[in-house]
Amino acid sequence: MILWIAHITIIGFFTFIIWVTLGAFKLKPFQQLILSLGILLLVNTTLEDISPLLNTITDFAAGGKKFEMPVQGEITKTYDPPHHHGIDIAIPEGTPIRAQADGKVIKAQWDNIYGQVVIVEYQNGLQALYAHNRDILVKEGYPVVKGTKIAYSGNTGRSTGPHLHYEIRIKGKAVNPFLHIK
Ligand SMILES: [Zn+2]
The missing domain is CATH 1.10.287 (Helix Hairpins)
Incomplete structure (x- = not known):
């Protein structure tokens, strides 16, 4: 809006x-x-x-950075497009991944690169992608609230060790996640 x-x-x-x-x-x-x-x-x-930039500006106007880090862990690879469109956070396999706000699951499926991947759409069309999970706990179309367990982390897809690959997307385009993380 x-x-x-x-x-x-x-x-x-x-x-x-x-x-x-x-x-x-x-x-x-x-x-x-x-x-x-x-x-x-x-x-x-x-x-x-420039709509990702526009959205970031309007997002700030609407209350600024909303999200906590999705999980606690060492950041082993940072946002570096076009090579890497998200951040990698090293965590033990089986760590619960939780919705960061109220929203809706728009993708929950296998992907050859992302492995078991979940995308949740939050407010303002902001989407967060959680990749390389071991198990997905939600289905496409499911509503979630802040804290809903959506997956257990893992090492699936193109991954060289247990970690969460986390992206923020606006209109399907990846943006710098740190613009939205407190
Ligand atoms: Zn990654």
Whole structure:
């Protein structure tokens, strides 16, 4: 919702600026209309590209960093796109992985790379991915509350030792998880 308001405000602002700027060129009305629409389309495409950033900003506006670390353990690999889209936290196999807030399970399945993987969608479209689990305890579509046990950690998929691979995604794109962790 907040993201929508931000988007519409920004698009409205750009539309106004484009219209006023083009007005200075004294174009024919239909030229001004077509040029405005073209530029707006460009701006909107750019907005899509920066939407993770936008979402982070609106997220801060909505109360800032919400999440605790998903589990306690040593961070053995940090966020380093395009090589690594999340963080690795070394934990013993069988450590409970719990929902970090209220939300909904949008993926709970096997993946050749992520192994037994769970993705939970929280507020503002923020998604968290928990990978390489031994056992998944939830199903797609399940609602969760903060603290719901969603998996037992493991060493499945492309993994070289027991750990949790943790990602935060916005609209399916991985972002720096530390922007959202206290
Ligand atoms: Zn990883």
